[in-house]
Amino acid sequence: MPELPEVETTRRGIAPHIVGQVIDHIIVRQDHLRWPVPTKAMKVLHKQQIKSVTRRGKYLLLATTPGTIIIHLGMSGSLRILNKDITATKHDHVDIIFTNGACLRLRDPRRFGAVLWTAENVAQHPLLKGLGPEPLSDDFNEEYLFAKTRKRKIAIKQLLMDSHVVVGVGNIYANEALFRAGIRPGLAAGRINRQRLQLLTTAIKEVLQAAIEQGGTTLRDFTASDGKPGYFKQHLFVYGRADENCAICGSLIKHIKQGQRASYYCPVCQT
DNA sequence: AGAGGTACCTGGCAGC
DNA sequence: TGCTGCCAGGTACCTC
Numbered sequence: 503m504p505e506l507p508e509v510e511t512t513r514r515g516i517a518p519h520i521v522g523q524v525i526d527h528i529i530v531r532q533d534h535l536r537w538p539v540p541t542k543a544m545k546v547l548h549k550q551q552i553k554s555v556t557r558r559g560k561y562l563l564l565a566t567t568p569g570t571i572i573i574h575l576g577m578s579g580s581l582r583i584l585n586k587d588i589t590a591t592k593h594d595h596v597d598i599i600f601t602n603g604a605c606l607r608l609r610d611p612r613r614f615g616a617v618l619w620t621a622e623n624v625a626q627h628p629l630l631k632g633l634g635p636e637p638l639s640d641d642f643n644e645e646y647l648f649a650k651t652r653k654r655k656i657a658i659k660q661l662l663m664d665s666h667v668v669v670g671v672g673n674i675y676a677n678e679a680l681f682r683a684g685i686r687p688g689l690a691a692g693r694i695n696r697q698r699l700q701l702l703t704t705a706i707k708e709v710l711q712a713a714i715e716q717g718g719t720t721l722r723d724f725t726a727s728d729g730k731p732g733y734f735k736q737h738l739f740v741y742g743r744a745d746e747n748c749a750i751c752g753s754l755i756k757h758i759k760q761g762q763r764a765s766y767y768c769p770v771c772q773t
Numbered sequence: 774a775g776a777g778g779t780a781c782c783t784g785g786c787a788g789c
Numbered sequence: 790t791g792c793t794g795c796c797a798g799g800t801a802c803c804t805c
Contacts, residue, residue: 534782536782536800576800577797578784578797593783614800654775655776664800665800672798762779764796
């Protein structure tokens with residue numbers, strides 16, 4: 503489900519409901535997610551207050567005094583704020599119940615997501631330590647991407663989806679950003695000149711920012727934490743549009759596979 | 774070091 | 790209707 507805009511939409515949706523709230527208890531119905539849910543370790547969270555809800559890449563970080571809850575939504579995860587008495591269904595794996603009766607519920611049919619816990623500095627957690635810069639920050643710029651791509655033979659699209667290069671750019675937005683920048687997804691990263699990388703960094707920032715403003719992209723069942731769908735789908739130029747006409751030049755959008763993932767591009771607009 | 778493939782898991786859909 | 794095969798928004802980890 504979620505790339506950076508969807509995770510950010512989720513963060514903005516849940517934060518007002520849980521920041522300042524006090525955890526009563528946590529229910530783990532299914533601890534077999536991507537990694538085992540540390541049910542025992544999280545017992546220290548009893549009566550602890552949520553201090554903040556932040557995001558690093560696609561990881562959501564719920565800070566408390568004793569440590570940080572790390573949540574990743576994987577491919578199919580979503581978080582909702584509900585009344586604790588609403589019955590859980592099949593894929594509702596974890597509930598964080600607050601003393602005011604609210605419940606933060608993680609639903610994740612494919613179980614590629616994760617709920618983890620660290621009592622240490624969360625930035626030093628093994629999963630977060632090696633992550634690349636935030637795409638919307640000033641640290642992610644043409645200078646940086648130029649340095650990161652030199653001598654790299656990997657296709658630019660696959661490089662963009664590497665979280666050690668830049669976080670938060672998944673399949674949808676990698677395709678869309680490359681379209682906006684006029685760059686073919688299969689082009690070797692190291693062969694792209696500085697000027698085109700400038701266009702690309704700008705395109706990535708613009709497409710992510712626009713998607714956040716639209717509440718994310720709803721493809722199958724993504725809804726924000728308030729249950730509303732994202733509206734960015736109507737702004738997708740290439741993703742999922744194989745054999746449709748390019749909105750700019752009318753050519754048929756091509757569909758290829760790169761590293762087991764679907765790529766879409768306009769053979770005329772992208773070179 | 775970098776590139777490429779595999780694994781984890783369920784649900785939805787097309788095709789037969 | 791039911792079966793099979795394929796596809797899906799992610800990413801750590803393995804091998805070459």
